[in-house]
Amino acid sequence: LLQLSVPLNFIGFVYREIRQGLTDIEEMFDLLEVKPEVVDAPDAKELVIGNGAITFKDVHFAYDPARPILKGISFEVPAGKTVAVVGPSGAGKSTLSRLLYRFYDVQSGTITIDGQDLRTVTQKSLRKVIGMVPQDTVLFNDTIAYNVRYGRPGASEAEVMAAAEIAQIGDFIRQLPEGFETKVGERGLKLSGGEKQRVAIARTVLKSPPVLILDEATSALDTTTEREIQAALDVVSKNRTTLVIAHRLSTVIGADEIIVLKSGVIAERGTHAELLARNGLYASMWNRQREATQAEEHLKQVREND
Ligand code: ATP
Numbered sequence: 001l002l003q004l005s006v007p008l009n010f011i012g013f014v015y016r017e018i019r020q021g022l023t024d025i026e027e028m029f030d031l032l033e034v035k036p037e038v039v040d041a042p043d044a045k046e047l048v049i050g051n052g053a054i055t056f057k058d059v060h061f062a063y064d065p066a067r068p069i070l071k072g073i074s075f076e077v078p079a080g081k082t083v084a085v086v087g088p089s090g091a092g093k094s095t096l097s098r099l100l101y102r103f104y105d106v107q108s109g110t111i112t113i114d115g116q117d118l119r120t121v122t123q124k125s126l127r128k129v130i131g132m133v134p135q136d137t138v139l140f141n142d143t144i145a146y147n148v149r150y151g152r153p154g155a156s157e158a159e160v161m162a163a164a165e166i167a168q169i170g171d172f173i174r175q176l177p178e179g180f181e182t183k184v185g186e187r188g189l190k191l192s193g194g195e196k197q198r199v200a201i202a203r204t205v206l207k208s209p210p211v212l213i214l215d216e217a218t219s220a221l222d223t224t225t226e227r228e229i230q231a232a233l234d235v236v237s238k239n240r241t242t243l244v245i246a247h248r249l250s251t252v253i254g255a256d257e258i259i260v261l262k263s264g265v266i267a268e269r270g271t272h273a274e275l276l277a278r279n280g281l282y283a284s285m286w287n288r289q290r291e292a293t294q295a296e297e298h299l300k301q302v303r304e305n306d
Contacts, residue, residue, distance in 0.1 A: 038105050040122050047121040049129045050114040051079030052210035052241040054100065058109035061092075061099060069095050071264040072109070075257070077241050084244040084252035086285065087261035093245045094135070096261075097213045100243060102126055113211065131209035133233075135216065136193070137200040141185035144173055147199055148180075151206035159206060166235050167202035168228040169195065194225040201232045212242040216251060223297075226250070249289050258282065 054077040061070040069092045077083040085093045098104055099111060102118050111118045118126060131151075139147050148160050155163075160180065164170045172195060176182045182189055184199075191199065204212065214233060230251055237244075246252045253272045260268040260275070260282050267281050275282035 038102055041120060044122045046125040047116055047129060049210050053079040053114055054241055055112045059106050059111060060108045061095060061106050069264050073266060075259055077243055079241055080239045081256040082237055082242040082244060083257045083259060084246045084255035085259045085261055086246050086252060091261040092264045093261055094215055097215050097245050100213060101130060101132060129209055130211045130213060131204040131207050132213045133200045133204055137196040139185045139196060139199060141187050143181050144184055145180040147184060148202045151203035155206050163202040163205040166205045167198045168232045169198035169202060194229060197229060198232060201236060205236055212237055212240050215245040216247045249286050
């Protein structure tokens with residue numbers, strides 16, 4: 001009986017964690033040692049990183065064979081460039097980031113980094129070169145300093161502080177009674193979504209990975225927070241191969257290429273200006289979002305004048 005109850009408890013724990021929105025895969029593996037979906041090939045090699053160029057070639061993927069999610073996706077993120085993926089909810093945007101992190105393997109086609117098929121390299125060596133800022137960051141029940149330093153455990157105090165500065169969260173941390181030694185997480189100070197994301201950005205700044213995946217939070221952030229996060233992300237992604245999964249179009253204007261995904265295929269691609277000129281799906285998404293933002297700001301003004 002005892003033997004049975006332990007795994008059941010464990011499953012309950014895992015279930016609760018997932019329910020609480022634990023989507024930081026990197027940490028989920030580290031914390032729980034959950035058996036991943038993907039196993040290394042017996043002859044898997046270490047990924048040899050050069051400039052960090054990413055290629056998706058005719059990628060097909062389905063979580064459930066009866067329901068294809070990605071249907072022949074091809075694009076490149078040249079070394080040091082930023083490609084943003086936008087599109088309607090459920091189009092398969094976050095799935096692309098999960099495949100790049102190799103949480104799952106593609107069913108056909110290939111994903112390569114610097115010419116090496118992800119299926120031929122060890123997951124450990126792959127994840128070492130990728131920094132992931134997930135939609136919803138889970139913090140350890142420890143101090144802010146610990147949570148930032150997790151990006152590079154040997155980092156000095158000055159480096160931790162500098163990373164927090166770049167992530168635009170230094171001022172916030174300093175005004176806390178215990179500063180960097182403030183305990184956060186489930187049993188500590190609860191941070192807002194935007195604050196947690198900035199801690200994740202600081203962690204990534206310290207890790208300084210050649211490849212970056214940014215999966216934007218779907219939840220609405222206020223304009224100031226959004227600007228601060230954007231400023232932080234611009235610094236982190238500069239000259240670093242970056243795949244942005246974007247839910248807000250305001251964050252993709254500067255991308256080198258924008259991929260518009262719809263129902264698992266690339267509907268349009270180009271720069272912001274090219275896509276607006278095309279007057280297609282992207283242009284209509286852009287106009288809709290702009291109208292929504294304007295309505296929101298108008299409403300705020302009305303309330304402030306009351
Ligand atoms: P959003 O903008 O709403 O975040 P998205 O474009 O990022 O959407 P994905 O998260 O890639 O969409 O999901 C694509 C489809 O795959 C969705 O229909 C979703 O229900 C399904 N899906 C996602 N994760 C899983 C999973 N683990 N198992 C089964 N189906 C899944």
